[in-house]
Amino acid sequence: MPTDIAPLSQILGALEAAGEPTRLRLLALLAEAEITVSELVAILGQSQPRISRHLKLLAEAGLIDRHREGAWAFFHLAQSGAVAALARDILRRIDPSDPQFVSDRARLAEARRTRAEQAARYFAEQADNWNRIRSLHVPEEQLEAAIRDIVGKQEIRSVLDLGTGTGRMLELLAPRAERAVGVDLSTAMLAVARAGIDKAGLRNVQLRQGDIYALPVERDSYDLVLVHLVLHYLDDPLRALREAARTMRPGGRLIVVDFAPHSLEFLRTDHAHRRLGFSREEIEQMMRDVGLENVSYRSLTPRTRDPEKLTVSLWVARDPRIISDLVPATVSIA
Template sequence: METIARILKLLGHPDRLRILALLQHEELTVSELVSVLKLSQPRVTQYIKSLEDAGVVDRLREGSWVFSRLCVNGGISMAIVMGVLEKLPVDDPVMAADRDRLNQVRAVRANQANQFFADVANNLGRLSHEFLPQAKVEAAILAQLDTRQFSLMVDLGTGSGRMLALLSDWVKNGIGIDLSPDMLRVARYTLSDERFAHLSVQQSDLARTPLGDGVADLVTLHQVLHHLDRPSDALSEASRLLAPNGTLLVVDFAEHDREDFRDQFSHRRLGFSPEEMSDLLSAHRFVDVRYETIAGADDTYPDLLIWRATRAPKRTLETIT
């Protein structure tokens, strides 16, 4: 009862309600909230702190940036908050003005993301469009998942956030992990649309994420492993994150001899053979390993392989152990 009374008291303050309503749309920094709410930074910081203490807002640090977001697992407190937010009138003039200013913040963020992405788009864009039949790749990814729905997707090495956006209709919640603050800003731009409100990104080494054991039922590694010194570390983390019978999806180049990829695109590995990947997956407790080949643009460009594997069920793990 004390918890309920405390949450109701917090929700009785209009400015705290405004903050929660904004965070329902996306993660925001204090400075962004200040711009939208037109309140002083100390006051916004105070309100955020009270919401954190109540267990309804999380703090997410990325380098020198700190984002606030609604708690994913807040129990009864979050149930009350979401119930109240659903009842807020969409035509409330204060809320409408906040949404207008939020769109202005998004526009500024989009310009910053575009400026950064322009610096890398020449290489990344050429790699995506010349070497990869992107539409075929994405269609094959969706076909691999069929019509199954997932509770939590974790996209390791999320980059621009494209995989999260592509699979957004297949997942209840999604988290993208990337170490680069610049790429995370691009991902936030990619996912800034209202229909992606159930998706988020955070900064972390993809081989050592802060997420708990067995929290996900879908983990994706899209064009990531060839950049890593130790691909097995990423697969080990994927195995840890997945619940038994969870699904792993790996998209990467087939083994090739394009040495120029090392210099042009910072590739550590020149793709993976089906045998090598199968051995890696088996070593990290994956079973039912299957793959599909997507041909490169022509004979001079490497093929792409899409692997799907299942985290071994408990009875299999006991045998392995």
């Protein structure tokens, strides 16, 4: 059966599940981001048992996806299939100025601001103290050597480092580039990065304060984009990768570095990690979803079998466009 059609019983079940005010509001919210039950309780102002019951009915109807990570469960609008397409179609037909949905979106924005503020406070408090996290995975020298190997010897015109943090990746790659830009939300982290860049004597680096979901940089302009140990802090990694892809020059490369799936719950509670790692398949699917071609994957596993140690994964994807894709048909290139 084609993926865009479904049995009558399934369609009727989805319509019945969606045809209730609270559940329709939940669908609209979950189309925006991955959200936990506790956040939905705060946004909608209803009890946890009631919200959990609504989520259960929506999941059983195939309208939303649920995945558990440690003690947390995340919900999001279903991404594929006829029922998911039906849900998106229903949501497209809702008046975006409806007062109820405007209010819900405002509360969601407040919840997301709270997340961002928590992460910013963490970065400000931890700006000079990364030793504990670094001790959990392979030595920094080994990870940096792997990144240098991936980058190779080809010319780099422009580098973009998203969530630049201490600026270490800029220090590593900027000497190879004509121009390098680092973006971070935290002014405290940008201060740390600026000190390191000044110390390294790098004059081709710019630092910008900005949101990874709305990057303050040019589109179609960077031939190397790096997202280094950042995605696990985000509530919507796919959205961040989509924004990263928009900055890439045709033929440009995206390097994602992050942890493989793990169970170190203290990283979430004590260090503001939103996600406990990513599988190879999860990131590769995200790459495809944002229009990139997967190129390579590798993992760096600590030699010890200590369960407290983390595996670091590195993904490389490429923008499949060619330069002519950005040039109007009426323009010729000599």
